[in-house]
Amino acid sequence: MRHACVEFNSTRLFHNLSLDLGAGSFTCLLGPSGVGKSTLLRFLAGLVGHDAASGTVTCSDGKALNDRVAYMAQQDLLLPWRSVRENVVLGAVLRGEKPDLARADHLIAEVGLQKARHMRPAELSGGMKQRAALARTLMEDRPVVLMDEPFSALDPLNRMRIQDLAARVLHGKTVLLVTHDPLEALRVGHKVMVLQGSPATLSDAVIPDGHIPRDITDPVILRHQAELLQQLGALSSQGDRSDLEEASQ
Incomplete structure (x- = not known):
């Protein structure tokens, strides 16, 4: 992504923002609420209108990105009248293709919803809906995957299990994950970046050692966590001070 500029309601989220995603690797994006993380994903997916945005997105192989992206939004966006299985194969149906039901059932089982595959969204918990949305994203099998807080509604144990699944199933794909x-x-993440400021800028990448998914008890990982929390905490404090200063004026 080069020279991205996005503006909504006279508020400039990005100005001349550039980002490189390493082929076949996970890039994770952190940042305070409202800084533009979801907008960045939508920009890459081609979902931001030209009247609000400018800039370019290109691939190193020269091919267009548009039809090579699977996008998982914060909301599960499941169609309420379709079962879990029917939602998982929705992409193929909309393209007029014959769904691979065997692969869909395999992915549904992988995310722990085998017994719920014929249930509709109203019968599911929030975490189950998010797992169904993840299975639908994996079903697309695209080389580039954009994920917006894909595990946020899961309890800690399921969260780690689905992280393991995503790391395994998405191995070799180019992934940008917001969390x-x-x-x-x-x-x-193979590398971790922080989006900050207004207009937003990207920090230098943190590149942890080791293979993913990593051991969260590793002292080096915990040290990186403390550094990122300190950075995010400092950003939050600065934001709070700015809000107070603006209110006082």
């Missing part, structure tokens, strides 16, 4: 959890970013 609010520094430890999650360090567990599954």
Whole structure:
């Protein structure tokens, strides 16, 4: 991504922002709420209108990115009248393709929803809906995957299990994952970056050692977590002070 500029309601989120995603690797993005993390994903996915944005997104092989992206939003976006299985194969149906039901059932089982595959979203918990949305994203099998807090609604044990699944199933794909959890970013990310400021800028990448998913008890990982928390805490404090100063004026 080069020279990205995005503006909404006269507020400039990005100005001349550039980002490189390493092919076949996980990049994790942290940052305070409202800084533009979700907008960055939407920009890469081509979902921000040209009237609000400018800049370029290119691939090193020269091919267009548009039809090579799977995008998982914060909301599960499941169609309420379709079962879990029907939602998982929705992409193929919308493209007029014959769904691979065997692969869909395999992914549904992988995310722990085998017994719920014929249930509709109203019958599912929030965590189950998010797992169904993850299975739908994995079903697309695209080389580039954009994920917006994909594990946020899961309890800690399921969260780690699904992180393991994502690291395994998405191995070799180019992934950008937005999260609010520094430890999650360090567990599954080949590199971790912080989006900060207004207009937003990107920090230098933290590149942890070791293979993903990493051991969260590793002292080096915990040290990186403390560094990221300190950085995010400092950003939050600065934001709070700015809000107070603005209110006082």
